[in-house]
Amino acid sequence: MHLKAHRFFAMVALTGSFSATARHFQVPASSVSRFIAALERELGLQLLYRNTRAVKLTDAGERYCLQIREVLDLLDAANEEVSGKGREIRGLVRINAPVALGRLHIAKLLDGLYRQCPALTVELTLTDTFIDPVQEGADITLRVGHLEDSGLIGRKICDQHYVLCASAGYVKQHGRPRSPQDLREHACLVYQGTGGAQRWFFRRPGSDALEVVEVEGPLRSNNAEVLVQAALDGRGLVLFPSWLFSRESFSRTALVRLLPEWEASVEATPSQIHLLSPGNRLRARKVRVVWDFLLEAIGTPPYWDDLG
Structure with a gap:
């Protein structure tokens, strides 16, 4: 069974295209088709559904592709080690x-x-x-x-660092919360996933005591970026990891941090990124x-x- 046929098949599975695979390997598309057809004959299995619009894996093709990816990855790793690290x-x-x-x-x-x-x-x-x-x-x-x-x-990579914030316009109109419990009096924009609406957790630095707040507001969404934009538009407060915000939003005071003396999260146990x-x-x-x-x-x- 020719190794080239396996590489062609794996690339067709990835791209869904014989022509894209041919361009990648710099060979005629007819060569890609011929090698894969020979592979199917040798296996006695149809690996791909072919039509004029697209190429898709059959069930057998999906299983076979997962198995040969492992082999091809190991072979590529061996080739890299043998050929030297300067390439x-x-x-x-x-x-x-x-x-x-x-x-x-x-x-x-x-x-x-x-x-x-x-x-x-x-x-x-x-x-x-x-x-x-x-x-x-x-x-x-x-x-x-x-x-x-x-x-x-x-x-x-890191522990997630959460930021509670609102727009400068919202803070000017409604004031700043002085404690986590004050959030019950504010419009909170809440992420709602498959587990329901999030609760917000707060603790003093160095303390294990948690304050849990059931927050409510005018908007819930399963899309964090929608809620951040609503906060920028002055609709209310959000609590999200720092990576969801842009530095420019704070440097030009479009967003204002709130309760910075508290550590905040949406879970009792801090989470990470790995x-x-x-x-x-x-x-x-x-x-x-x-x-x-x-x-x-x-x-x-x-x-x-x-x-x-």
Whole structure:
């Protein structure tokens, strides 16, 4: 069974296109089709559905693709080690991230990665669903929240630092809360996910005593960016991690911090942001380079905590 056929098949599965695969490998599209057809004959399985509009994996094709990705990744890692570390970083690295974090930060950081590794290809998938990186073929996953024991290699990027704020116009009209319990008298813009509306937790620095506030207001949403924009428009207060805000919003006083002497969160236990990767993926030099780049670019503490 020809290795080239497996590489062609894996790329068609990724791109959904014979022509894109042909351009990637700089071969005729007919060669890609011929190799994959030979692979299907040898396996006795149909791996792809083909029509004039798109190419999709069959159920057997999806299972086979997951299995050969592991093999191809290990082979690429071995080739990199043997060929020496001075060669240009190239190939494909798959990153998965939550939607807002990926859009606001990871996508922008990739510009620096491209300048450092111009021959590298990144597939950035954004979803708020907790995926299985092994099953989905993700090389690097950014996960927000509490890390479960998953058998993956994990590296904590940071603890999430929450910011309570409102627009300068809202504060001028309604005043500042003097304590967490005062929030019951304010218009609070509340994130509502699958577990219901969030409660807000406050503690004094160095204290274990929590004050829990059931907040209410004119708007609830399962989209954090919608709520941040509503706060900028003067609709009320929001409590979100620092990475959801822009530094410019505070430097030009569009947003004003509230209760800065309290530590705030939407959970009783503070949560973190982690980088995760299946152990075999980090054997590949290209994945390690992206992993190290993200850690350095985000920094410790993360650059997004500096809101001025």
